[in-house]
Amino acid sequence: MVAATDLEIASQPDVWARGLTMADEVRAALAAPGERMLVLGCGTSWFVAQSLAELRESAGLGETDAVCASEFVPRRRYDRVVAVTRSGTSTEVLDALRRLPAGPHRVAFTAVDGEPVDGLADTRVLLDFADERSVVQTRFPTTVLAAARAAFGLLGDGLLRDGAAALAADLPADPASVDHLVFLGTGWTVGLAHEAALKVREAAQAWSESYPAMDYRHGPVAVAGERSLVWAFGDVPASLDDTVRAAGARVHRDGLDPLAQLVLAQRFAVALAAHRGLDPDYPRLLTRSVVLPA
Template structure:
């Protein structure tokens, strides 16, 4: 088993371990009434999208998400949360250096003692969820599992679904698929973005992601018999018919969306294996993007 596969398999147990940090997560991620921004790069940006939607829908206050490289001072935020597995990503550090001193800053990271610590007021260090892999799997899902627990969600059934996702059949034979489209809505749109990224990173395959209803507004045009259209969460079921009419395979299941992301990760690894690729050594990627000044 490669490192990436082992880390995917560990997720339900790691989610349970995150519950020890619930009090700290509630203190830093609820902040009732505050206007919050969540930022990150790559996978962490997609986590930020889901986290922002979860917090705002829970009624704790306006919450935005932005790619760290696009952050510009100007809008007022009471608190800025930076999601960064390594604590070293250049764009995250640059964004934090632009934050006004009066704004509370929080880092969610997997490594202690990195540069992000010096730029933030508080750190939520989930070092038990750190990864050897370049391709992120268990760190981002653990961040979201912990945030959901902090916002009042019972993790036990989510963990149970996660275990099911480790054992259930894949939605299609990877040999039959060379194009994937992930659809989400609300907080699961961030999951859809992350699922598509995993396919690109691990399998170098053509994958896309969209807000579910936007699928009919153009993206369906490139779907065909070798396409898999995968819906995450409570999306319109009529979209399955739209996908099938284009000749694609439509897929959804009733697992919790976070558990469905495990299944998508497994599919990305299976597709990589079919293509003769090593997911532990993805093409052109490194664990952290550190730019030379």
């Protein structure tokens, strides 16, 4: 039986194509030139928030912060606050929205209609076609980012082609030969690196790390070895490859769009789960949404 997670990973190019048709709606929700914006999320959605913030600032649209919802304290002034929550029910995201002072325009990116976040948002962007059965998020976060990149004018014409290529490509290593994964990014792909590492932990219960690329030499490389695979997202400096190889580790880098690179990393996480005898549809200790007791 094919895992739901596998099917959702494989659906991404088609789902992205639908997300790109929403570029105008997403632009209205996120661009807001000159406004000071905060993006909130937990887990995967926090890493999406990090990428969104970097993308928006790099597009010259205004100051943008990304904060883990569970750590949010309303100290700064914002014109607009964006919450990313697939389920619309994550307690910490809802609590953060409730703690906001009056004033900021509130936006929710979600995949489910009629959930509590709807009542806390002035604007809702519903990506129900990108919803998932799986606990482990794959296509919802990538679709949010694909649509945002289109909205910001930061999307080339190769995303869908590269997504299909990532689905057809060989994995960069035999999962049986890897005990340790490190994902590196730069700029907006730092959030992707964190998300890839999370997929490995969630699906395969395996050792994975993630860092801004140039920080890797500032200590973390010390634990790399012959069973380590170091994976580059986006424009990671090639000079790091020598450092990785000197530690005895392997390097994976390719020329795919960074979101397509994340698809390949998702596939690797699921393959590693299978090698370890795990079902990625039922990750240990995890639920589709973290709903805390009152």
